[in-house]
Amino acid sequence: MVNTTGTLQFMGKPSIVSTGVIVGPMEKQSPFADSFDEILPLENEPNETYEQANTRYIEKACSVAVKKGHEKLENVDVFIGGDLINQLSPTNFAARQLSIPLLGVFSACASSMESIILGCLLLESGNAKSILAGASSHHPAVERQFRYPLEYGAQKPKTAQWTVTAAGFALLQKQAKSAPIISHATIGRVVDGKQTNPLHMGAAMAPAARDTIERHLTNTNSKMADYDIIMTGDLGKIGLSILKEMFQDEDSGVILQDAGAQFYGEDSFFNAGASGAGCSAAAFFSHIYGQLKKGVFSRVLLVATGALLSPLTFQQGETIPCIAHAIECRMEKRG
Amino acid sequence: MKKVMYVVLLFLFITACSNTEEKENIYSESDSTQLEQVLKKQESINGFKSVMDKNDLLVALDIKRMKRFQMEKITTKITKELEEKFPNKEVMVTGDLKIKWEIEKVIDQQLKEDKLVEAIEKIKSLSKEET
Amino acid sequence: MDQKQFEKIVDEQNPKTPLLVNMLKAFLVGGIICTIGQLITFFYMRFFSFTEKTAAGPTVATMVFIAMILTGTGLYKKISQFGGAGSAVPVTGFGNAVISASMEHRTEGYVLGVGGNMFKLAGSVIVFGVLSAFIVALIKTILVKMGVISW
Amino acid sequence: MISSIITAFIVGGLICVIGQLLMDGFKLTPAHTLSTLVVCGAILDGFGLYEPLIDFAGAGATIPITSFGNSLTHGAMAEAEKHGFIGVLTGMFEVTSSGISSAILFGIIGAFIFQKKKTTY
Numbered sequence: 165m166v167n168t169t170g171t172l173q174f175m176g177k178p179s180i181v182s183t184g185v186i187v188g189p190m191e192k193q194s195p196f197a198d199s200f201d202e203i204l205p206l207e208n209e210p211n212e213t214y215e216q217a218n219t220r221y222i223e224k225a226c227s228v229a230v231k232k233g234h235e236k237l238e239n240v241d242v243f244i245g246g247d248l249i250n251q252l253s254p255t256n257f258a259a260r261q262l263s264i265p266l267l268g269v270f271s272a273c274a275s276s277m278e279s280i281i282l283g284c285l286l287l288e289s290g291n292a293k294s295i296l297a298g299a300s301s302h303h304p305a306v307e308r309q310f311r312y313p314l315e316y317g318a319q320k321p322k323t324a325q326w327t328v329t330a331a332g333f334a335l336l337q338k339q340a341k342s343a344p345i346i347s348h349a350t351i352g353r354v355v356d357g358k359q360t361n362p363l364h365m366g367a368a369m370a371p372a373a374r375d376t377i378e379r380h381l382t383n384t385n386s387k388m389a390d391y392d393i394i395m396t397g398d399l400g401k402i403g404l405s406i407l408k409e410m411f412q413d414e415d416s417g418v419i420l421q422d423a424g425a426q427f428y429g430e431d432s433f434f435n436a437g438a439s440g441a442g443c444s445a446a447a448f449f450s451h452i453y454g455q456l457k458k459g460v461f462s463r464v465l466l467v468a469t470g471a472l473l474s475p476l477t478f479q480q481g482e483t484i485p486c487i488a489h490a491i492e493c494r495m496e497k498r499g
Numbered sequence: 500m501k502k503v504m505y506v507v508l509l510f511l512f513i514t515a516c517s518n519t520e521e522k523e524n525i526y527s528e529s530d531s532t533q534l535e536q537v538l539k540k541q542e543s544i545n546g547f548k549s550v551m552d553k554n555d556l557l558v559a560l561d562i563k564r565m566k567r568f569q570m571e572k573i574t575t576k577i578t579k580e581l582e583e584k585f586p587n588k589e590v591m592v593t594g595d596l597k598i599k600w601e602i603e604k605v606i607d608q609q610l611k612e613d614k615l616v617e618a619i620e621k622i623k624s625l626s627k628e629e630t
Numbered sequence: 631m632d633q634k635q636f637e638k639i640v641d642e643q644n645p646k647t648p649l650l651v652n653m654l655k656a657f658l659v660g661g662i663i664c665t666i667g668q669l670i671t672f673f674y675m676r677f678f679s680f681t682e683k684t685a686a687g688p689t690v691a692t693m694v695f696i697a698m699i700l701t702g703t704g705l706y707k708k709i710s711q712f713g714g715a716g717s718a719v720p721v722t723g724f725g726n727a728v729i730s731a732s733m734e735h736r737t738e739g740y741v742l743g744v745g746g747n748m749f750k751l752a753g754s755v756i757v758f759g760v761l762s763a764f765i766v767a768l769i770k771t772i773l774v775k776m777g778v779i780s781w
Numbered sequence: 782m783i784s785s786i787i788t789a790f791i792v793g794g795l796i797c798v799i800g801q802l803l804m805d806g807f808k809l810t811p812a813h814t815l816s817t818l819v820v821c822g823a824i825l826d827g828f829g830l831y832e833p834l835i836d837f838a839g840a841g842a843t844i845p846i847t848s849f850g851n852s853l854t855h856g857a858m859a860e861a862e863k864h865g866f867i868g869v870l871t872g873m874f875e876v877t878s879s880g881i882s883s884a885i886l887f888g889i890i891g892a893f894i895f896q897k898k899k900t901t902y
Contacts, residue, residue, distance in 0.1 A: 317710025664793025715800030
């Protein structure tokens, strides 16, 4: 059923059966570390390029998700995924290995939620039974594409964020037992806050997050207090405080949280926190998913934010347009 | 005959002013006083080292740190003054530390005649190299 | 909420760049690098036949060599995070830009990767160095020919 | 010797402070900062001011990237003095080669030796 301005309602109870989250060595210190499925000791094996490593992370996350869902890879109908590398090559190459029909999606760091939304729509249409959806990012590979070579000494400001090395994928099926369901989703608009600093993405993405959250709340006739948590993807510490200022809602202080701001704890080495498509995917599919399953949370809004810039557009002096996709997850009380 | 005269003169000279200060140069003492006359009145230097043979005069200045900005001006000025005093010599003045070290080496070794000419040529070629 | 309000919030929430502290750090790190350079210059003057002027060449080469070791072992970016311009402005920073780029693109092969991308970051320094040197030298030559100034 | 080490420290440090000011105060990227400083070095040499600075500070003036612009200009002007306008073109790299050639050489060597087994941060 189509609601107003980009909010979708799913009647068929698409649910997240299982998730697989594979992270790199730097993510070991994350407060979410306990809920990750596997922490790999190396970002890339010797004689392996960063891009190949990213592909391997995706493959691994997918097989873990499928295995945990007691499903077989060949029974998965569609594989929907995205990453940050040019032409989505890691996702495409992973799909070559997995040999599942592929839909590659790109909305920068919001790719994780975009693939979930697409997956839910496919389930709703009845044309697919089980779907793998998610996203990944790989720090060295992303860094070399968007910023500087890894070993180049450039001073990072306090606003800079650290791209996580992580792949997070979820197995979606209809009406699974004791699994969180996705009830609504809001497709993001591209919002431009006229920010130009690529080392301060939080400020650029905050308006997009605000737009999506606000539309979702009005379209579903709810308010912030109805949710246990509204978690944004990778605004970072400063981006989150900007978002809170923008809402000026008394509930926003506690309910609004950010995966990027929490991902690495308080370590100042990471400056404003984490970013990347893998950041929202890893945090949502590990920590939040676990809390939903345990019944700690019963209604959450997950908003993945993405900055749609490329080194090219930045150098050509364009501002940074941003997008945010949201899904609402509910866990029905048992019995 | 002339040489004998020189030696006598030199001998007289040495005995006349035997209480000279730190010996910062070698070879003819008469030349050395002339040299000192010029260099002593320079305010911009702390000291100097020099060697000379029949045709050449090398002076390495220890220019005061804050005056090193005008190093080129100082060296050309002193070169001119020295050229007036030693019209038959090729004068080279520098503020380079390396030349100073090299001159010190020559002074220490107390080289004579041919060897000295050779050493001076070597130092000259060193300083003529471009950066 | 309009653009103006939003920009005001961003300005308020932005952490202030500690300009003074950063400048002090840059001064320290840059000063230390130049001091090491000076010591190397003395080394070349003492043990080889280099004068103060000519020792600059081998000194620069040695500093770039040190930059290679530090870049390869991952130390240079740590120094940079602390020192900022203090480690970027000396020639070691130039070396770091060249070496990090060539290390990064080794996976694409030596010709297209290393050779093609080596000056990705440092190339602009050479380009604008040459351009400005050309213009400055040209103006000076013209002025000398016109008799306004002498060499 | 001690005094030249102190001047190298102070002058080198001050040039870096100017760089930091360009990066933080004027929000330039490192590449822009370095390019600006190189151009400054070239212009200073045009006025004949950079060589005295080298005389004064030694490595404090030759190690920062500004000396790169200086030596390019210096080579060009030295050749121009000898050969006129053609010299401006041909003399440019006469004296600068060591920085660039060593960077190229060590870049290739670095890429060759440091085939990273593990990324460290």
